Amino acid sequence: MTKVRRRRKWNILAIASVVLAALLSIIGVTSLNVDQVPGRDSLRLSSASRALTTSADRLPRDGWSSQRGESLSGSEIQADIESLDDAKYHVKIGVYSNSTYDLDLSIPSFSSNGYVWMRWKQPLQDYLEANNTDLQEHISLLNALLSDADPVLHPVQDKPAVLSDGTYYQLYTYVGRFYIDSATFKRFPFLTISLPIAIEADDVAGGLGYTKLRFEPDIRNSGMGLYAGTGIIGWLNRGWSIAEYRHNYATNFGLGGLDRDYSLIVYDITFGTSSWSSFWRLMLPLLVVMVMVLLVFKIRPDEQDARAGIPVTVLLTLVFLQQVYRGELPDLPFLTFLDLVYVIAYVITLFAFVLLVWIGRRYADMERMPLGEARDNLSIRLELLDEVWPLSMVLFCSVAVVTAWVLIPPGS
Missing domain, CATH: 2.70.170.10 (Neurotransmitter-gated ion-channel ligand-binding domain)
Known part of the structure; x- marks a missing residue:
């Protein structure tokens, strides 16, 4: 029990460190941001x-x-x-x-x-x-x-x-x-x-x-x-x-x-541009890659190496796909709709990787637990998480993508 408490303490400390680093990064980037001076013509x-x-x-x-x-x-x-x-x-x-x-x-x-x-x-x-x-x-x-x-x-x-x-x-x-x-x-x-x-x-x-x-x-x-x-x-x-x-x-x-x-x-x-042509050429490859992230939790839990390796591969693929389409555009001072979709994809992929590592640790703990009610309850919770993850992420992606599109000003 003492070991579990110590691990939980370090997990909380790690989360707090990540949140603090993110806040400092946002503050730093914001302070370095350059305001555009409008022309007078x-x-x-x-x-x-x-x-x-x-x-x-x-x-x-x-x-x-x-x-x-x-x-x-x-x-x-x-x-x-x-x-x-x-x-x-x-x-x-x-x-x-x-x-x-x-x-x-x-x-x-x-x-x-x-x-x-x-x-x-x-x-x-x-x-x-x-x-x-x-x-x-x-x-x-x-x-x-x-x-x-x-x-x-x-x-x-x-x-x-x-x-x-x-x-x-x-x-x-x-x-x-x-x-x-x-x-x-x-x-x-x-x-x-x-x-x-x-x-x-x-x-x-x-x-x-x-x-x-x-x-x-x-x-x-x-x-x-x-x-x-x-x-x-x-x-x-x-x-x-x-x-x-x-x-x-x-x-x-x-x-x-x-x-x-x-x-x-x-x-x-x-x-x-043709909306269907743009979808098949740029959106469909991204959609296929993200389906792999959603289905990674359907792989057997004892194949932990394969489960943890897929998000890393997907992350590298996302970087490559984004660089390909970015080469067609000028250096823009704002994010395009497709950029926002990729930001959502990065967040989901990173969250999936962290969750897989956490689940892997829980399965390792479960194997060391004696047979009994506590082990059965942990197994049920982990299986439920594997089932809920794809549905929850599909819902999150749908809401986030629609929101990103709706917030674009008309005609811009």
């Missing part, structure tokens, strides 16, 4: 016509929206409408993507080529001629990345054409690599990603600021071509959108005055 969805779903009751079930920034509200809407009408220069911009390809989530970025066209009236043409410039010299592809193909607009005609209504028209081609700013990485592997092309007025001096130059999306003629919606193998196309935003730079570029605002067009194509 902002995007606001303008009042111009758009091909973009903004109503919450019309969004898909996962809450995904291609909208960047916040919508205007209240008196801001009317003020923006008046600003649109009062702007001296207007340019109608359309985008038609021929193909999208070479998606790289680790950066994240994609490649694309297609057409951009612009229509403008005489006042803007007079401004361009007075400054001896072309319109493309005042336009930039804001999210373009350095690549083998210079991501700029190339005019198809040498000079803009004059249409029958007196407006000027210029068609451009583009090809390049572009940065991805919006994706539901928190829901990985059930991922939705937006492939944008951002077109903005490039005029630091302020002559073509938001109050003077406004872009208007050509929602009727914009779209995507044959290979734009199918060019990324393994992804499902969810449609395209185009809208104008007010881009506020939190600087006046050293020229004095207020912060600068510019008109910005964002055209994007949205892709999503």
Whole structure:
């Protein structure tokens, strides 16, 4: 009895040490955590016509929206409408993507080529001629990345054409690599990603600021071509959108005055992963491995070496599986849904290993006990634990996984 009490005392001390170490680790990691400083630039969805779903009751079930920034509200809407009408220069911009390809989530970025066209009236043409410039010299592809193909607009005609209504028209081609700013990485592997092309007025001096130059999306003629919606193998196309935003730079570029605002067009194509493909490819292997942990207690108690070895093997397998899918993603400052599922799997595997060691010690004690009621009661309790473990862990896993999914904010 004295030996049993001494062992129980050491077990309590060991548990207390583990809890204390865990608390100290949490405190230490929390103290080292870095808080993100938000950028001061902002995007606001303008009042111009758009091909973009903004109503919450019309969004898909996962809450995904291609909208960047916040919508205007209240008196801001009317003020923006008046600003649109009062702007001296207007340019109608359309985008038609021929193909999208070479998606790289680790950066994240994609490649694309297609057409951009612009229509403008005489006042803007007079401004361009007075400054001896072309319109493309005042336009930039804001999210373009350095690549083998210079991501700029190339005019198809040498000079803009004059249409029958007196407006000027210029068609451009583009090809390049572009940065991805919006994706539901928190829901990985059930991922939705937006492939944008951002077109903005490039005029630091302020002559073509938001109050003077406004872009208007050509929602009727914009779209995507044959290979734009199918060019990324393994992804499902969810449609395209185009809208104008007010881009506020939190600087006046050293020229004095207020912060600068510019008109910005964002055209994007949205892709999503197949839920069934993601499940079979990433979730099913994890599920099979965890079933092994649940069934380890069905192995005969006298095979203690085999019982204790399975959780160790499963733990190594979990580490390998997680490293494989993590290689597809950028370094994220948060845990994805699949990361949370693996955390649950790690906890269950560790708990199973500790429980197996404890049960093994109890069976060893039982073998040294004389035949009688005490030995029979211990045997019944250990057998009951072997029966209850799989059911209790299935219930715990189900609740934990569902909770992790429900707590993900809509659209993120």
